[in-house]
Amino acid sequence: MLNTTDILETIRMITDENLDVRTVTMGISLLDCVDEDPHKCCEKIYKKITTKAANLVAEAENISNTYGIPIVNKRISVTPIAMILAGCKNPDPVEFALTLDAAAKKVGVNFVGGFSALVQKGFSAGDIALINAIPEALAKTDIVCSSINIGSTKAGINMDAVAMMGKVVRKAAEITADRNCIGPAKLVVFCNAPEDNPFMAGAFHGPGEPDCEIHVGVSGPGAVRAALAKDSEGMSLDQVAELIKRTAFKITRMGQLVGNLMSERLGVPFGIVDLSLAPTPAIGDSVANVLEEMGLESCGCCGTTAALALLNDAVKKGGVMASNAVGGLSGAFIPVSEDAGMIAAAECGSLCIEKLEAMTAVCSVGIDMVVIPGDTPAEVISALIADEAAIGMVNSKTTAVRVIPAIGLEKGQQLDFGGLLGYGPIMDISKFSPAKFIARGGKIPAPMQALKN
Amino acid sequence: MKAVITVVGQDTVGILARVASVCADHSVNVEEVTQSILGGTFAMIMVVDVSKCTVAFDELQRLLTAAGTEKGVEVKMTRQELYDAMHRI
Numbered sequence: 171m172l173n174t175t176d177i178l179e180t181i182r183m184i185t186d187e188n189l190d191v192r193t194v195t196m197g198i199s200l201l202d203c204v205d206e207d208p209h210k211c212c213e214k215i216y217k218k219i220t221t222k223a224a225n226l227v228a229e230a231e232n233i234s235n236t237y238g239i240p241i242v243n244k245r246i247s248v249t250p251i252a253m254i255l256a257g258c259k260n261p262d263p264v265e266f267a268l269t270l271d272a273a274a275k276k277v278g279v280n281f282v283g284g285f286s287a288l289v290q291k292g293f294s295a296g297d298i299a300l301i302n303a304i305p306e307a308l309a310k311t312d313i314v315c316s317s318i319n320i321g322s323t324k325a326g327i328n329m330d331a332v333a334m335m336g337k338v339v340r341k342a343a344e345i346t347a348d349r350n351c352i353g354p355a356k357l358v359v360f361c362n363a364p365e366d367n368p369f370m371a372g373a374f375h376g377p378g379e380p381d382c383e384i385h386v387g388v389s390g391p392g393a394v395r396a397a398l399a400k401d402s403e404g405m406s407l408d409q410v411a412e413l414i415k416r417t418a419f420k421i422t423r424m425g426q427l428v429g430n431l432m433s434e435r436l437g438v439p440f441g442i443v444d445l446s447l448a449p450t451p452a453i454g455d456s457v458a459n460v461l462e463e464m465g466l467e468s469c470g471c472c473g474t475t476a477a478l479a480l481l482n483d484a485v486k487k488g489g490v491m492a493s494n495a496v497g498g499l500s501g502a503f504i505p506v507s508e509d510a511g512m513i514a515a516a517e518c519g520s521l522c523i524e525k526l527e528a529m530t531a532v533c534s535v536g537i538d539m540v541v542i543p544g545d546t547p548a549e550v551i552s553a554l555i556a557d558e559a560a561i562g563m564v565n566s567k568t569t570a571v572r573v574i575p576a577i578g579l580e581k582g583q584q585l586d587f588g589g590l591l592g593y594g595p596i597m598d599i600s601k602f603s604p605a606k607f608i609a610r611g612g613k614i615p616a617p618m619q620a621l622k623n
Numbered sequence: 624m625k626a627v628i629t630v631v632g633q634d635t636v637g638i639l640a641r642v643a644s645v646c647a648d649h650s651v652n653v654e655e656v657t658q659s660i661l662g663g664t665f666a667m668i669m670v671v672d673v674s675k676c677t678v679a680f681d682e683l684q685r686l687l688t689a690a691g692t693e694k695g696v697e698v699k700m701t702r703q704e705l706y707d708a709m710h711r712i
Contacts, residue, residue: 172627172703174657176710177668181629181699236680238701420709427708 180420181238188392188455189421190240191428192448193280194230195368195385197375197441198222200249200284204257211258212269219246219273219282222382222438227278229435237431239424242389242450242590246274247373248284255296263300267307271314283373285316288363291325301334305342308353315371321361321559323566326616329556333608335359336552340575343544347577350585355539359555360570361562366442367498372535372570383441384432385498388425389448391509392455393417394485398463410464411484418445418488426493444498445489446534447481449509451592457481457502458511458521469511470521478502479532499568501534507574507587507594508539517595523554531561536569541585541594544577551575553604556614564617624674625654625703628687632696634665642669642698645690649683650675665696670703 183189203214227244234241248270255261267285274282285307287297304316318335321327342353358372365376368385397417402410425443433440449457458469461477482501490496504526506512515521523540530536536558542551555571562569576585576596586593628646630638639656646653651671658667676683684700691698 172655172668172670172706173710174659174666174668177627177629177706178631178661178666180706180709181631235684236702237705238699239705423708424705427704 183393184238184240187396188450188452189390189424190242191386191425192389193243193245193368193387194226194241194428194432195245195247195373195387196223196226196438197247197366197379197383197385199375199379199381200254201377204254206257206259208258208261208265211254211261212265215254215266215269216273219248219270220276223277223279225436229432233428233431233435237427239428241428243280244278245368245370245373246279246282247368247375248282249375249377250286250288251284252287252296252300253377255300256294261299263303264307264310267303267311267314271311274313279313281313281315281370283315283317283370284375285314286318286374288319289328289331290319290322292328293331301331301338304338304357305345305353308342308356309345315356315373317358317360317363317372317374319360319363320555321563323362323563324616324620327361327556327559327563327614329608329613330611332552332556332559333549333611335555336548336550336608339551339573340548343575343577350587351574351577352587354574355572355587355591358570358572360568361559362566362568364498364568368444369446369448369499371572379441380439382438384429384436384438385441385444386425386429386432387444387446387448387498388421389450390417390421391447391449391457391460392452393421394447395454395456395460395463398460402463407480411480414481414484415488418485419492422489422492440495442495442497443489443493445486445493445496445500446498447485447502449503449505450590451508451510453510456509456511457504458509458515462511468518468520469515470525474525475528475532478504478529482533499534503535503538504529504533505539506597507541507592508590509592513592513594516597523597523599527557527561530558530569531565534568536562537571537573539591539594540573541576541596542573542599543581543596544575544579546575546599547603547605549603549605549608550599552608554599556608560614564619566619624672626671626673626700627703627706628669628671628698628700630665630667630691630696630698632665634660635694638665638694638696639667641690641694642687645686646671649677649686651683
């Protein structure tokens with residue numbers, strides 16, 4: 171029998187606390203689209219995406235209405251395009267990006283991810299061409315997202331790729347300077363990238379995944395914050411962790427339900443639920459506010475890393491029992507521009523990039539949606555990527571960098587991307603130069619943690 | 624197929640009757656009703672069987688929402704599975 175309090179709690183979580191399923195992402199393998207002729211290959215890609223995902227948006231909207239669960243985004247992830255380029259003769263990677271953009275728009279999804287390459291151990295055919303084409307591809311498309319995996323615990327860090335990516339991020343910002351430097355907001359540089367991640371901009375469909383599957387990314391920082399605000403007064407931290415676990419369980423069950431329904435209706439296997447607390451710029455739907463609810467004056471002050479470690483762990487423990495397949499990034503996200511509490515903390519000076527870097531050691535992802543001064547040299551961006559990758563490599567976890575150089579702007583100003591991407595104040599970054607370190611190139615060898623067998 | 628209708632808002636005369644008549648008009652059987660006043664807000668929950676409903680689910684949702692608007696309350700109808708998933712192990 172249903173309990174009135176339970177029903178009203180669910181309604182309140184959805185209507186007042188921004189609880190939603192952030193994304194239903196269909197992973198599609200493009201391996202069978204490879205063709206020596208790049209134009210034919212693009213035609214096959216267009217056909218496969220528009221066939222497989224033809225009913226994705228309609229079914230998601232139907233489930234959303236019937237079950238009263240907001241599903242904010244519908245997305246597609248595809249096989250890293252560099253792997254497809256490898257099979258073509260003289261391909262133009264930008265043509266592939268335009269094909270993805272057109273196919274994704276045709277089926278009505280919000281984003282398509284997979285303009286990607288996995289180069290943690292070195293470059294193979296197609297990788298360098300794809301990386302060099304990223305700025306143009308992101309400038310000429312609207313909803314294509316790109317990601318590059320430059321390191322892993324098993325392989326170490328490809329510092330040649332790191333050096334390239336600093337330049338690519340800068341160039342992507344320069345050629346979209348007239349559009350709030352939107353280019354690099356759609357580009358993630360990963361270490362230990364998950365192959366079944368439903369969240370953008372880092373989603374791609376890994377080579378070990380099936381032909382087609384459905385992933386779900388849940389959200390819900392607003393619901394966790396509200397639960398803490400309502401019930402955590404006087405609680406010790408272990409009790410706080412229990413409260414977060416209970417809330418995370420409910421949030422994840424909602425995601426699992428949506429995943430099962432989508433999988434059944436579309437006739438494709440269910441992949442994973444990504445147990446992430448993904449914030450939005452909406453007031454209250456903020457991971458920073460959850461940390462502040464635990465007792466911090468402002469996110470970024472001493473204690474932030476500890477509070478985030480507790481939150482991240484409790485979210486996973488609560489979520490893992492609620493789902494039969496957990497994957498993706500699964501943890502708390504700490505993007506700056508997408509989280510009203512993080513924006514406020516950055517604006518008032520309590521949150522700096524160095525603190526964010528420490529926070530990334532204990533939660534999912536990394537330096538995410540951070541706006542940096544427009545005159546930041548490429549080698550500084552590369553070195554920031556290397557620092558994050560080192561944290562990921564040594565701790566056997568995913569880390570990533572998505573920074574946006576605000577071309578022509580300085581500290582004190584801000585970039586406004588709109589929608590889920592939000593807006594961000596320009597954050598200070600060290601002016602001292604790592605140029606010689608980055609110019610050395612080569613590899614950072616895999617750590618001892620890689621030798622597990 | 625079970626659905627849950629929730630009505631939240633200011634208490635006025637005839638809310639239950641209005642929602643129940645929309646159900647009756649479309650062969651929707653009301654199986655359970657609970658109502659309470661929470662912090663001055665009227666909250667009513669109806670568990671209904673929509674398997675013999677004469678109109679499509681989204682049409683019934685629309686009719687119920689319209690009935691709610693008429694009475695100045697918020698009416699929502701969703702499938703029951705959501706609540707089972709979130710609150711039952």
